Amino acid sequence: SQQGEEDPQALSIQEGENATMNCSYKTSINNLQWYRQNSGRGLVHLILIRSNEREKHSGRLRVTLDTSKKSSSLLITASRAADTASYFCATINAGNNRKLIWGLGTSLAVNP
Amino acid sequence: DAGVTQSPTHLIKTRGQHVTLRCSPISGHKSVSWYQQVLGQGPQFIFQYYEKEERGRGNFPDRFSARQFPNYSSELNVNALLLGDSALYLCASSMTGGPNTGELFFGEGSRLTVL
Numbered sequence: 090s091q092q093g094e095e096d097p098q099a100l101s102i103q104e105g106e107n108a109t110m111n112c113s114y115k116t117s118i119n120n121l122q123w124y125r126q127n128s129g130r131g132l133v134h135l136i137l138i139r140s141n142e143r144e145k146h147s148g149r150l151r152v153t154l155d156t157s158k159k160s161s162s163l164l165i166t167a168s169r170a171a172d173t174a175s176y177f178c179a180t181i182n183a184g185n186n187r188k189l190i191w192g193l194g195t196s197l198a199v200n201p
Numbered sequence: 202d203a204g205v206t207q208s209p210t211h212l213i214k215t216r217g218q219h220v221t222l223r224c225s226p227i228s229g230h231k232s233v234s235w236y237q238q239v240l241g242q243g244p245q246f247i248f249q250y251y252e253k254e255e256r257g258r259g260n261f262p263d264r265f266s267a268r269q270f271p272n273y274s275s276e277l278n279v280n281a282l283l284l285g286d287s288a289l290y291l292c293a294s295s296m297t298g299g300p301n302t303g304e305l306f307f308g309e310g311s312r313l314t315v316l
Binding site for chain 2: 120122130137177188189190193194
């Protein structure tokens with residue numbers, strides 16, 4: 090079953106703009122991770138934020154976590170055409186901490 | 202260093218057949234997980250193995266089985282294939298298989314088409 094729900098399902102922006110994707114989940118979590126997937130290929134880990142953290146940065150990526158609202162956001166600043174991909178959030182549930190539960194993903198298109 | 206490698210990359214089977222997918226984790230990683238990703242959806246957890254023991258199982262029928270070998274490589278087997286088994290099968294490795302699983306390193310996947 091899917092845990093996270095990413096919003097929007099699809100996003101199209103121009104190079105240089107910022108892209109914001111949101112993820113909502115249903116149960117208490119240990120951590121939340123964001124991954125990127127180029128068309129039909131393997132997933133690449135972007136960033137992990139723990140349940141006791143509120144914000145984390147990595148290069149052009151900024152992730153926030155609001156456990157009271159059970160939601161997270163991924164911000165990509167100054168987007169590039171190479172950022173075109175699908176972005177997934179995945180959570181480790183507090184009660185079952187050996188598997189990741191994934192959302193449906195946001196498809197991001199960055200137009201040159 | 203080589204990343205996670207999976208084989209075959211693509212394969213076509215017919216209903217009722219059996220398939221074996223293989224995965225070699227990153228050197229030094231002892232945990233391997235398998236995920237199924239149907240087109241347009243997120244990955245679904247199938248199995249996790251750590252130190253050759255099954256540590257987690259998703260909601261998949263008994264037609265799905267897996268094992269991990271002493272060198273930490275892994276096989277995913279699917280019997281009596283159905284059309285709905287058509288998907289990208291992803292293998293991921295990690296350093297540990299314990300609580301608070303962290304970053305996973307994924308292979309490029311095996312794309313299975315069942316006709």
